[in-house]
Amino acid sequence: MKQEIFLGNGAIALGLMEAGCQVMTSYPGTPSSEILPEVIRLVKSENLNTYVEWSTNEKVALDNAFAAAISGKRAACCMKQVGLNVAADTLMSAVYMGTVGGLVIISCDDPGPHSSQTEQDTRFMARLAKIPILDPATPEEARKMVGLAMELSEEFRIPFILRPAIRVCHARQDLAWDKLTNNPKKASFEKDPGRWAATPRFRFILHGELNKKLAAIGERFSDLSNINYHNLEEGKRYPLGIIASGVPFAAIQDILTDEKRDHIPLLKLGAPYPLPKRLTDEFMKACDKVLVLEETDTLIEYLLGDNQKVFGRISGHVPSEGELLPQVIFDCLNKILVEMKLEPFAHKGNTEINELVQNLGLPIRKPTLCPGCPHRASFFTIRKGRPKAIFTSDIGCYTLGLNLGAVDTVLDMGAAITMASGFYHAYKQDGVDQPVVATIGDSTFYHSGTAGLLNAVYNDARFILVVLDNLITAMTGMQPTPGIGIRADGSKGKAIPLERVIKGCGIDFIKEVDPYDTKAMGALMKEATQYVASPDGGIAVIIARHPCIIAYRGEAVPERIPVEITDDCNECNLCLDRFECPALYHDDTLGRASVNQALCVQCGVCLQVCPQGAIVRNAE
Amino acid sequence: MENMNMIFCGLGGQGILFMTKIFARAALEKGLHTLGAETHGMAQRGGSVVSHLKLGPAASSLVREQTARFLLALEENEAYRNLPFLAPGGTIYVNAEKDAFPRKEVSPYMKKQGITYHAFPAQKAAMALKNPMSTNLALMGFFAAYENEPFTHDELRETIISVSPERFRENNLKVFDAGFEFQP
Numbered sequence: 001m002k003q004e005i006f007l008g009n010g011a012i013a014l015g016l017m018e019a020g021c022q023v024m025t026s027y028p029g030t031p032s033s034e035i036l037p038e039v040i041r042l043v044k045s046e047n048l049n050t051y052v053e054w055s056t057n058e059k060v061a062l063d064n065a066f067a068a069a070i071s072g073k074r075a076a077c078c079m080k081q082v083g084l085n086v087a088a089d090t091l092m093s094a095v096y097m098g099t100v101g102g103l104v105i106i107s108c109d110d111p112g113p114h115s116s117q118t119e120q121d122t123r124f125m126a127r128l129a130k131i132p133i134l135d136p137a138t139p140e141e142a143r144k145m146v147g148l149a150m151e152l153s154e155e156f157r158i159p160f161i162l163r164p165a166i167r168v169c170h171a172r173q174d175l176a177w178d179k180l181t182n183n184p185k186k187a188s189f190e191k192d193p194g195r196w197a198a199t200p201r202f203r204f205i206l207h208g209e210l211n212k213k214l215a216a217i218g219e220r221f222s223d224l225s226n227i228n229y230h231n232l233e234e235g236k237r238y239p240l241g242i243i244a245s246g247v248p249f250a251a252i253q254d255i256l257t258d259e260k261r262d263h264i265p266l267l268k269l270g271a272p273y274p275l276p277k278r279l280t281d282e283f284m285k286a287c288d289k290v291l292v293l294e295e296t297d298t299l300i301e302y303l304l305g306d307n308q309k310v311f312g313r314i315s316g317h318v319p320s321e322g323e324l325l326p327q328v329i330f331d332c333l334n335k336i337l338v339e340m341k342l343e344p345f346a347h348k349g350n351t352e353i354n355e356l357v358q359n360l361g362l363p364i365r366k367p368t369l370c371p372g373c374p375h376r377a378s379f380f381t382i383r384k385g386r387p388k389a390i391f392t393s394d395i396g397c398y399t400l401g402l403n404l405g406a407v408d409t410v411l412d413m414g415a416a417i418t419m420a421s422g423f424y425h426a427y428k429q430d431g432v433d434q435p436v437v438a439t440i441g442d443s444t445f446y447h448s449g450t451a452g453l454l455n456a457v458y459n460d461a462r463f464i465l466v467v468l469d470n471l472i473t474a475m476t477g478m479q480p481t482p483g484i485g486i487r488a489d490g491s492k493g494k495a496i497p498l499e500r501v502i503k504g505c506g507i508d509f510i511k512e513v514d515p516y517d518t519k520a521m522g523a524l525m526k527e528a529t530q531y532v533a534s535p536d537g538g539i540a541v542i543i544a545r546h547p548c549i550i551a552y553r554g555e556a557v558p559e560r561i562p563v564e565i566t567d568d569c570n571e572c573n574l575c576l577d578r579f580e581c582p583a584l585y586h587d588d589t590l591g592r593a594s595v596n597q598a599l600c601v602q603c604g605v606c607l608q609v610c611p612q613g614a615i616v617r618n619a620e
Numbered sequence: 621m622e623n624m625n626m627i628f629c630g631l632g633g634q635g636i637l638f639m640t641k642i643f644a645r646a647a648l649e650k651g652l653h654t655l656g657a658e659t660h661g662m663a664q665r666g667g668s669v670v671s672h673l674k675l676g677p678a679a680s681s682l683v684r685e686q687t688a689r690f691l692l693a694l695e696e697n698e699a700y701r702n703l704p705f706l707a708p709g710g711t712i713y714v715n716a717e718k719d720a721f722p723r724k725e726v727s728p729y730m731k732k733q734g735i736t737y738h739a740f741p742a743q744k745a746a747m748a749l750k751n752p753m754s755t756n757l758a759l760m761g762f763f764a765a766y767e768n769e770p771f772t773h774d775e776l777r778e779t780i781i782s783v784s785p786e787r788f789r790e791n792n793l794k795v796f797d798a799g800f801e802f803q804p
Contacts, residue, residue, distance in 0.1 A: 003648065005641075005644050005645065005648055005654060007658075030660055031660060033660075034660075114659070115660070137679065137680075138655070138679065138680075138681070167657055167680075167681055167682060168681075170657060170658045170659070170660050171655060171656060171657050171658075171681035172640075172641075172644055172654065172655070172656040172657075172658065172681075173653075173654065173655050173656075173681070174644075174648050174653060174654050247680070249679075250679040250680035250681070251679075251680040251682065251684075253679040253680070254678055254679050254680045254684070255684070258684075258687075325682060325684075326680060326682050326683070326684035326685075327684055327685045330684060347686075350685040350686050350704050352729065353686075353703055353704045353729055354685075354704050356703075356725065356726060356729055357700055357701060357703055357704060357726075359725070360700055360723065360725060360726070362697045362700055362701055363697055365631065365666065365667045365668045366666075366667065367632070367666055367667040368666045370633075370666075477660070582666055598743070598747060598752040
């Protein structure tokens with residue numbers, strides 16, 4: 001046995017390998033991104049033969065894993081919660097068809113949200129699709145649950161979802177683990193068109209089967225005493241009980257222990273859907289009132305269906321947005337204790353210091369593009385070239401082009417392109433040629449760019465599309481893309497250059513530029529603008545290609561150019577507002593902009609930015 | 621040992637995850653259970669970053685307000701931002717000039733709660749050794765000088781040796797030692 005500290009996502013990877021998972025697919029997205037790399041780490045260190053791939057998007061990933069599962073193998077597919085929206089088409093259908101080998105979908109939620117567009121609750125997606133779901137509280141539990149999900153999936157022939165929230169994914173915990181071995185199961189797909197290619201008539205039958213499975217699983221969930229359990233004493237009545245699921249369960253457990261309130265009974269629902277009704281009925285009967293703690297929505301509250309008895313989001317006792325941090329839960333419970341005239345907590349929490357800190361006027365730290373980031377150079381030139389344009393953008397680091405005033409919209413993966421055509425047509429209808437510049441990253445383009453681009457070309461939209469190609473999926477932690485042709489485990493795949501895909505979408509204007517050369521890119525912006533406006537023109541695509549400063553530290557700055565700022569600076573602040581490099585700041589004592597040499601990576605791009613020529617190459 | 625909670629904070633890119641990892645590993649070496657929570661994703665691009673670490677038999681990875689024994693801050697403003705986490709009697713180790721910390725607005729609160737602090741210009745120390753990215757190691761060395769239970773200087777140093785990638789090891793130790801030897 002080895003004792004090792006695992007990231008929660010590593011614990012999930014460990015659980016998958018312990019469960020004999022043979023095929024693992026994923027598309028990166030915070031907080032799920034480390035699961036697949038951790039699987040690869042274990043595959044390499046333990047000499048396993050699990051097939052692993054970064055798929056081009058979540059739907060693609062799930063389809064691939066599903067095929068493996070119905071050939072009898074154990075498969076898993078992981079993504080972030082909004083990625084499950086992309087895979088929803090597969091999800092809804094796959095659960096009707098069922099599976100042969102175990103299939104576990106891991107969809108990581110982001111209450112907060114810390115790094116997502118929404119705080120959506122995967123458990124509701126599970127309810128919508130009628131897929132059983134497990135909701136772990138800790139990395140250790142996530143590891144155990146993923147194995148349990150694999151077993152139950154195989155037993156009931158239905159996909160399972162594991163829903164770890166960000167505080168499980170990015171928690172670290174020490175775990176004991178032992179040797180891992182390969183699962184010997186061979187692929188053997190049995191044809192059964194009534195199931196695997198079912199027409200609506202058969203779908204009706206499959207739906208009936210699914211409902212029967214769910215009823216049986218709900219029964220089983222009432223007996224799963226290691227993940228669904230309470231501590232009621234037989235025959236005793238309680239004024240207040242607590243039902244908790246997922247991360248809030250861990251928090252309330254610590255609070256009840258720390259505050260010595262172990263007499264308040266607690267029902268843990270590690271498997272909240274289908275609802276283990278026998279267990280919840282028992283608990284609800286024994287308690288006069290019940291507080292429900294769950295993230296981030298009201299699944300358990302809805303399933304309990306008792307508005308009279310339940311304190312929760314519907315009753316207004318639990319906040320309807322944001323994370324249920326330990327302090328938030330502490331405050332919710334304390335308020336209820338006061339309201340019910342039960343003994344409140346001795347200390348009332350922390351309002352004094354929180355107010356004090358609020359009033360300190362601490363700087364708001366908005367995330368920014370890194371010093372030397374090629375996207376910064378691109379955005380600077382884009383905004384300078386088309387200041388009146390609507391700037392549609394997308395999901396990735398380059399969302400932070402917001403800070404440079406070069407991003408107006410961020411909707412979902414691929415929407416830079418689809419919204420660009422949408423804006424164009426909305427204005428064109430009024431006879432207005434509204435300039436639109438769309439920006440999208442390389443990985444996001446491979447994920448969801450092509451369908452929108454095909455549509456825009458086909459329907460004769462006109463805009464400039466800048467593909468910000470930094471040769472990596474940066475925001476989620478440097479995963480390779482199809483463009484560079486390196487696969488998840490570092491082996492060689494076939495590279496599919498952006499140019500080839502874009503040409504295939506019907507684009508005739510495709511030009512590449514290094515955005516570090518703002519003059520060249522500026523000239524290209526002009527050329528693209530003319531092309532877009534010309535009667536024989538169309539959509540102009542500029543590929544702004546420069547390696548990510550973090551992923552390719554050495555190559556990204558081929559020549560180190562130290563810079564300093566002279567007294568020619570007239571404090572116009574253009575370099576701070578429109579270039580927004582974290583290494584540049586306004587020095588109040590000097591009365592001019594200045595360079596923070598500790599942060600500067602000496603890319604030298606800012607030399608091209610200052611209208612006064614006050615940013616100069618440092619002779620040293 | 622009872623549960624012991626720690627908070628590490630600073631700005632994205634300052635190496636807060638690495639610092640948390642060192643403490644977690646050092647605790648694990650002593651046979652303590654470790655549970656921690658980290659910031660990943662967008663906030664790592666220069667935003668406020670905070671890590672929670674719990675040693676002992678905890679269930680939740682998050683530290684509740686007013687329950688942390690130590691607060692290690694790589695940036696002064698982030699120290700203030702995370703002050704609500706400190707328990708009465710807790711201690712702050714902060715990258716700041718000695719005379720500049722703390723601001724007068726928070727002094728009465730700290731005094732009332734029995735919160736003590738040790739300020740040390742860790743970034744300056746790291747810069748002096750031409751390792752501007754190693755503020756975290758300088759502050760860890762500074763922390764180690766106080767021999768806070770359960771972490772001894774030798775154990776932290778050993779952990780840095782075992783966790784640092786080969787090419788950074790020597791530099792990491794140099795900065796750690798400078799922090800340790802700093803005379804306030």
